Amino acid sequence: MCGFLGGNNTAWDFEAGIDSIAHRGPDGKKICRYQDAALAFARLSVIDLSDRAMQPMDGADDRVHIVFNGEIYGYEQLKRDLSKEYSFRTTSDTEVILNAYLKYGETFVDHIDGMFAIAILDERDGTFRLFRDRAGIKPLYYLYDGKNFAFSSELKGIVQACPAYPFELDYTALYDYLFYQYIPEPKSMYKNVYKLQPAHQLTFDIKEKKILEKKKYWKLHVNTRVSQTRKTKDVQEEFRYLIRKSVKEQMIADVLVGTFLSGGVDSSIVTYEASRINPGIEAFCIGFCNQAFDESRYAKLLTEQYDLNLTARMLSHQDLMDIKGNLKKWYDEPFSDTSAYPTYLVSKLAREKVTVVLTGDGGDELFGGYERYGAFVRQRETLKFKNPKIYKLLLMLHNEYGVPDKKFYDRFKTEIDLYFELMGFGFDGVVSKFAKQWKIDKYYEPRWHFYRYDHKDLPPITRLRYLDFKTYLPGAVLTKVDRASMQVSLEARVPFLSRELMEFAFSLSQEDCCALGELKGCAKYAYQGVLPDEILFRKKMGFAVPSNSLSKELRAKSLYAGVLKNEWPRLYAAYNR
Secondary structure, three states: OEEEEEEOOOOOOHHHHHHHOHHHOOOOEEEEEOOOOEEEEEEOOOOOOOHHHOOOEEOOOOOEEEEEEEEEOOHHHHHHHHOOOOOOOOOOHHHHHHHHHHHHHHHHHHHOOEEEEEEEEEOOOOEEEEEEOOOOOOOOEEEEOOOOEEEEOOHHHHHHHOOOOOOOEOHHHHHHHHHHOOOOOOEOOEOOEEEOOOOEEEEEEOOOOEEEEEEEOOOOOOOOOOHHHOOHHHHHHHHHHHHHHHHHHHOOOOOOEEEEOOOOHHHHHHHHHHHHHOOOEEEEEEEEOOHHHOOHHHHHHHHOOOOEEEEEEEEOHHHHHHOOOOHHHHHOOOOOOOOHHHHHHHHHHHHOOOOEEEOOOOHHHHHOOOHHHHHHHHHHOOOOOOOHHHHHHHHHHHHHHOOOOHHHHHHHOOHHHHHHHHHOOOOOOOHHHHHHHOOOOOOOOOOHHHHOOOOOOOOHHHHHHHHHHHOHHHHHHHHHHHHHHHOOOOEEEOHHHOHHHHHHHOOOOHHHHOHHHOOOHHHHHHOEOOEOHHHHOOOOOOOOOOHHHOOHHHHOOOHHHHHHHHHOHHHHHHHHO
């Protein structure tokens, strides 16, 4: 795990850039300048703690160089295969990636699984090659304006390394934020700065100063016909096998590994499987004094039955207020998920004892765990008309003038509009002030991010699972966990998002996924009799923060406006005029 930085201008301030993301790698830093490029690295030592595993790492002929953020799972077998042709100086997964690239070229990514952002400088053909993992667990930003090219693990790395660069706000990205409460990829808050999309690679020609190629290297196929030939029992057994395999692979480290244990289904499954491999494993949870938001009692229930050490902490209003104002520092861009605060606090708690944690993130998106999926199925049956133009017009009238009555315009709602409503996405009346101030074209459609992934022909819950996997998961959930955990130099691994589990999940029929009509039924019934029913079949709570623990601004109807006011006052000024 680490933070890295690179680019095609050796005169940039790489020292300041890498220092700005040193929280991602406090165990050492290294800056290397080459003929027409530079790479910088801040290391968090997890696998092979020796200096030999430091990055940037050079290939055997010193003409190929790599920086890598993340972990590769099951790399030992690939290393054994490569050892027939290449010698290894370290036990790190970084060197496995490097030698895999030397053997397979850019197709090496087909041979690895894990969470990763990878940058390779190949002096043999004068290129940078960037790769991001399939689910978007690890972040990767890049700047390109037709001449300058830079990349980093976080946006601030680029900004600090290029102090003279004229960064301009992308107001369409900020407008998207008002809709989603995060900025969707590939946009960032700045023009000419982008997020490399999950499962994508990019090739930049250093001499010509142009992007040669940007393409998807992996596609998640939705093939529900596969599961139709399998018995329910066989499906559940395969799920248990795959999650056990993934947990086992992701527990490999040369430092202590723990788990986040919220008391929900997914984190309980991961923690249970981890405790079978490492009895007495450290687990961490936080709770709230408000019992309506407190899941810690369910986490404690698991410790009574299985061999694990639970560290729990009850959060107070003051705990949240002490870190208020840090979202800008952590996330670089406006971000409105208030669960970022408790995620940071549980990460800080875990870092006192371990360097790596396993999380249950991704389980809801893969196996249909959100309550809104059931609500969508129920409510879509009541929709009478599906004219998006009429609905949009009526919604604008309602937001601006309070007419027509909401019950009236709801009759014209489309299925995708229903989904946005259940997600909590959309605008209220204040947004018109932003749109006018930011000169947003009246025909601009912020729903573009979801429209490109929407498959209307899929069964309803499968359709929403796929939408969430491609958008909400990388844009909000994984972003939240990465920034919160890495702020305290904690590596968060995600067993549910192994390649095999992702492909397995989207081979399931809706009936298999929601066995016996139960959301996430495949996972729940696979562990019935193993985990307590009080955990498996209780109503999902999420990682919400009690409203009485939030500031007045964050309790406001317009959460996004509150975040702008607290964290981005200069942007909020546009609204306040």
